Amino acid sequence: MYEKILVAVDGSETSKQALAEAVRMAKMTGGQLCVAHVIDVVAPLGMGLTYVPAELLASYRDEAKAQLEAARSEAKAAGVKCETQLLELSTVTQGVADCLQDCASRFGAQLVVLGTHGRRGVRRAFLGSVAEAFARNAECPVLLVRGVPA
Template sequence: MYEKIELAYDGSETSKQALTEALKIALLCGAQLRIAYVLDVVSPMSVGMDLTYMPAEVIDAYREDALAMLEAAGSEAKTAGVRCETRLLEVQDMSDGVAQCLEREASSYGAQLVVLGTHGRRGVKRALLGSVAEQFVRIAQCPVLLVRV
């Protein structure tokens, strides 16, 4: 059975559903849950722009929001009786990405299962927006559970 589970969390409805599933599995297995939020201030803000500076206040606001979401998710896990810790991760540069950050964290944590929500986009939307879940599945070194709303 699983002893260490990682959950990718961003506060969206799909990640909230993924949290629900991760909690069920963690309770069944007696596993510890690590909830990871990847802060990506590199790619969304720099697409099509020559952005060499982002105000520290903006980055701090993103961090505060992310930490609040992690705290809420961690509280939900603890209320459910699941041993839990949270981690705020950050994309390092343009060659890095959310999926790569999650995989590095899963590997260093020793996760035996990673749970992610997916929006289930198809066609043009998927081609234009990409899919973190799809990218992650391609590079994952452990089993992955995708939760679709």
């Protein structure tokens, strides 16, 4: 039962809650975690992007590595085997959910744990939902951890 669990982190409080739940699940099942962080340089900078300054990309990578290391430490403290994946979108048309789907397939995930911000209405329509897009096309069970709506 759930020997391989993928959890995505992005630094938000909601993803921290998802990580805590994934660690609990892995500890209960004796499973291992794969903690993934996706760097999306297109969304924050817009679709007309043709050049990403190296310093900006380096700062994104440094922050992502720090988040992944914190997640690894949390899992290790709980006695849970953990690997991390720093992912970057490979094309302008690829979304974060697609990138996570690819990671889940490569890892052989039997469960994916994602935080959801609980946005509704226009805010959800405008911002989209990685969790919703992922769950719609998931090839394995998905556990959504609801954050406190803003």
